[in-house]
Amino acid sequence: MIHQRISLLTVGAVNVKDLRSFYQKLGWEETESSSDEYAVFKTAGVLLSIYPQEELERDSGLQFSAGGYKAISFSINVNEPQEVDQAMEGIREAGAEIIKEPHEAFWGGRIAYFADPEKNLWEIAWNPSSVFDERGAMLDF
Template sequence: MEQRVSLITLAVKDVATSAAFYEALGWQREPGEEGVVAFNLLGQTLGLYPRAALAEDLGVEEDEIGGFSGVTFGYNVRTKEEVAPILAAVEAAGGRVLRQAGDIFWGGYIGYFADLDGHVWEVAHNPFSPLSDEGAFRWGGY
């Protein structure tokens, strides 16, 4: 198995509402099949898929999918000044800020939010891992 993640699928209650949340943050969806929304990223795609349909695909009950699973998604930015405005945009779009922007023990600057379905995102400036010109992240930087 090659070392990569191709597609991240988020189970959501309402695909249209969740897509509107991410679009309010400036993301642009790709054309695709009805009932599924895809946002192309740098080298991956983030997909929004109906929660009930994903449970059916997995062969589990819908209530078996849910809650904080210990997974967060990281969105790194170039400067610490970019963190707080993103959290403000999240709140304006209906998301919930879990941790306001602030310094963290390892020398970075972070904040956390939950999207409309409770998926947890970290917005971070890591001065030890500068982004590429395109915005790609790599541990240790480019």
Template sequence: MTAFAQTNPITDICFLVEDVEKASAFYVDRLGFKPRRRAPGFADFKGAGITLALWEIGHIAEHTGISGRRASPGVHKACAAIELPSPDHVDAAYAQLKKVGVIFLAEPQEYSWNARCCYFADPDDNLWELYAWSDGGPIGDIDPDE
């Protein structure tokens, strides 16, 4: 087994989007990401602990040779998660983001994996989860010492 993931933290997440301008507006205006770089078909932003990049599907396909196939609307292509300190923080974040126009799939609720969660999607249907562990913490830990 390689130790790659244990020695190289995830520093960026990149969502493939149809329209970088539309997606950028969502991430800046609704979620508060700070613009960092801009190039044709590409933008990236600073957030707490991570860089979020947006790359237009057609642009990345043209320049790298990866597939430019698009998923149907409503089909989620990725999920990014933000762990919050407590279930109350999930409720507060839900209220704050809903107030600025973020559309959630449902109100925060308790799930069987012992977490309070809520979900929303960006304009390209990339899914976001806000979650916090409920009393007793996560279940199913493989190595409880880590």
């Protein structure tokens, strides 16, 4: 079974500092891990992260351009590392385009990427420091 939840929304930004400043001006609360290089904002059940577009390209192995993949990825965070592989099996069966097979991430977790029919980029991720509430909403990492 694939968890029906969106836990982290990542926007690939050309200028993280300026985009972070915009959300700060809205009065949005950030997590302690935020900086001008990578910012994370708390929302109602979903964390919004702002990540350098070139790093998102490196992580996913894709190059973003007009009319193609967008510089944004939706993340489904799971409870255990093996759930990344299990989720990708179901995603493959549903006919999604597999972008990057499950693998160990440089930051200590396990991730994989796929694209939906509209070429929106999705990540399945296990982060060893993720904290979820009783509903499965990500609270922090």
